[in-house]
Amino acid sequence: MKKYDFIIAGGGMAGLSLAYYLSQSPLRDRSILILDKETKQRNDRTWCFWEQQTGPFEPILFRKWNTVEFFGTTYEGLLDIGDYQYKMLRGIDFYEFMKNHLAQFPTIEFRQVTINRVKDTPQGGFVIANDEPYIASYVFDSTFALNLKRPENHNLLQHFKGWVIQTEKPCFDVNRPCMMDFRVEQHGDCRFLYVLPFDERTALVEYTIFNDRLLADAEYDTALIDYISRFLDTGNYTIQETEFGIIPMSDEPTQERAGRRVVRIGTSGGYTKPSTGYTFQRTQRYLHEIVQNLVAIGKPRRRKPWxxxxxxxxxxxxxxxxxxxxxxxxxxxxxxxxxxxxxxxxxxxxxxxxxxxxxxxxxxxxxxxxxxxxxxxxxxxxxxxx
Ligand SMILES: Cc1cc2nc3c(=O)[nH]c(=O)nc-3n(C[C@H](O)[C@H](O)[C@H](O)COP(=O)(O)OP(=O)(O)OC[C@H]3O[C@@H](n4cnc5c(N)ncnc54)[C@H](O)[C@@H]3O)c2cc1C
Structure with missing residues (x-):
């Protein structure tokens, strides 16, 4: 059986980002196997994040803004975000960019398989996928499903449903994305909408809730319809795309190191910021550190001042x-x-x-x-x- 230097279990946001940072490092010639059950040909999510400098995904950003709008209880208006930019990256553009970039490296292989097991063994990190065994010096696993429910911790969910809508009337200002709009019934939770304009007739409108239970699908729809009719002068509109997501907001300790040779990354590694659900930029930062340490000391550690x-x-x-x-x-x-x-x-x-x-x-x-x-x-x- 071929022993790879690195197996990346799960070629989603974290897995592909890790492969990208490895390919940009002195470890670019190492053998890497990326396993995923999907081909990643759908725009299955959109990432928003803020950044001061030009990041690695600058050429494929879908939109970026120098200011954001906010509607709260005692304040509403444009927020001066200084030298930050609020950035939006579509999943499909990220996956395409990664596939094209990684295809240039003959030592990086992809396989579309379902992973059944990831295990730490004295010989290396071990993966079973579609009943086939694979082994590597290190396995980076983003497929592990967290089970966060211990009552002594705080375990909330960030859940959201969004529509990309196309409107009859020009009603969006492309320079004024709305990051948080709390002018909706809170029901004792934290509930807000955000509106990210693509052009004056197209925007992603997303209803977001922080609490401990999901809503029925129709409740998200009702909230979206209600918000659009109250606050946006759209005329008729059509729904072009739908997005739904759940992100853990938890302070439960997670196991980033699942063994000497198995490292969990991304959501599986507990990279999500517990109080906000933001994961994208933290993942970039953490993976960058892991690659730096792999290069410097040969170990996939992260710098963590205690x-x-x-x-x-x-x-x-x-x-x-x-x-x-x-x-x-x-x-x-x-x-x-x-x-x-x-x-x-x-x-x-x-x-x-x-x-x-x-x-x-x-x-x-x-x-x-x-x-x-x-x-x-x-x-x-x-x-x-x-
Ligand atoms: C709809 C949505 C929108 C989000 N928006 C934002 C945002 O705006 N900003 C932000 O910071 N965060 C956001 N997040 C949170 C987070 O950034 C994403 O969930 C991100 O994709 C997490 O990266 P990951 O690599 O951990 O997981 P994923 O990107 O989900 O990658 C995991 C991969 O593992 C594969 N996989 C899983 N199980 C198996 C198996 N058994 N066998 C083979 N392959 C498997 C999956 O197919 C997938 O490709 C969002 C999340 C969702 C769901």
């Missing part, structure tokens, strides 16, 4: 606690964050690039009573666990 990581996780848990126990209306929490802090600073905070002092300053702008109760509750749970 104290900093624990504190940032603690802040995530506090926000999740406020949301889960409905300690304060979520629309007001997010409004205060964006109203009383420079929005670019909130992006840095969510990227975990702010200092301890900056974190405290940002936390002083949220409602102190409910956040203090949440902070103490999280501490109590952590102490009880010890």
């Amino acid at each position: 104290l900093r990581r624990v504190f940032k996780k603690y802040l995530d848990s506090v926000l999740l606690n406020v949301l889960q126990y409905r300690r304060h209306p979520a629309d007001d929490v997010f409004t205060r964050l964006y109203q009383y802090n420079p929005p670019g600073q909130i992006f840095r905070f969510l990227d975990e690039d702010t200092t301890f002092t900056e974190d405290l300053k940002i936390m002083s702008t949220v409602p102190l009573g409910p956040f203090t109760v949440a902070a103490l509750d999280v501490l109590r749970k952590k102490v009880l666990r010890i």
